[in-house]
Amino acid sequence: MSYAIIGFGNIGQALARAFARNGIEVSVATTRDPESFASTANAIGLTIIPKKLADAIKADIIFLAVRFEQHPHVAKALPNWQGKTIVDVTNAYGVPPEELNGQPSSKAVAQAFSGARLVKGFNHLAAADLGQDPAVPGGRRVVFLASDDDAAAVEISGLAENLGFAPIKLGRLSEGGLLVQARGNRWGQLIFKDLVKFDG
Template identity: 35%
Template sequence: MKIGIIGAGNIGRILAERLAREGHEVSIANSRGPETVDASALSTGATAVWAADATNGADVVIVSVNFGQLPTVAGLVAEAPENAVIVDTSNYFPLRDGEVEGFEDGQVESEWVQKLYGRPIVKAWNTITTASFRDKAYAKDPATRIALPIAADDDTQRAVGMGLVEETGFDVFDAGVIADTWRQQPGTPVYTNDLTADELPAALDRAQRDRSRLRRDLMMKVYLERIEADGKEPDPERQLALTRAIF
């Protein structure tokens, strides 16, 4: 497939490297220019392009930017072919992205994204940290292989997304429709918890809307507190321990 990736940050770079390795024709763009895309993203054959060209003729467009940047890339998504599958990896953190009206009253973030783009989306790759995405893919033992939830309103588009998630080295769980993606937003039991396929369904069922928002903000405050106290980000295993302690 021809895949365009908008966003060359941590997750976008890894996606470009892995999906190109799987034989897809991958283009990746950031907000600056092709020459500024990290070489690691291009190591297996992906091509760095200008943002305006990232969606040209794409079968799949993956948007991997911070939630607060989504309005700035909406015009790029609008240029994608009508039948392109649009995949969103973003997560909303009000301390980082600013408050969005309606979210604290329970509006589902991915429904808001669909309205912003004016077209359906697939929600994927939003529940894993960069470190786990980088270091824990392709585990052969089901007892340690991480599973990721994926959701979409269109069954065919969901199937495309599920296939791509598997190609990046993880089990995949069909989490249903976009209206249910609040169960995989930050602060829920599946978020950055490195769960297996056996553990993930029950974790989705345990999600509670009101408590998830509280836990999301608690996670961010604890994370920032550790950075201030230690002078650096917590190492990956400590991040995982902090997340699990909250749940």
């Protein structure tokens, strides 16, 4: 299984730290030349591999960590995303609901990435929290996941576990998934909730 993070701002770098902590190789890419962010990637860890966008999207599982408004541009990098799992880490705060035809933002992302399996996840934590070691005394930091594809949700739940997080599945995108999505100028109820699941 191969992994990539598209977008290397604060959230993309926080995700990269999670991979680096666990010695898992992940490609990182932006629309810029990889040399422009190679030093930042190298500083995070040896398993963080800067690549051109066209090369990074060859990965099996792709974390979409760009601004919501940029997702259609990334989606155009392939005519069809069949066989890939997209983890939607975007937040559509400030995007008028009418621009999304009243649907959850993750549905719009799923439509843009035609053929892909989509999981909404890792988007509810601020970058500073997401970038920290999720292991805390007696427990692990929670990440929420939502998907209309049960198998994809199980796959990303397993990856979250491997990264040290405690995944909690919220159900479908238009049901529990709404708890981690912005709607216009309102955040979902679970956005920014830094929760811990205690063992035992």
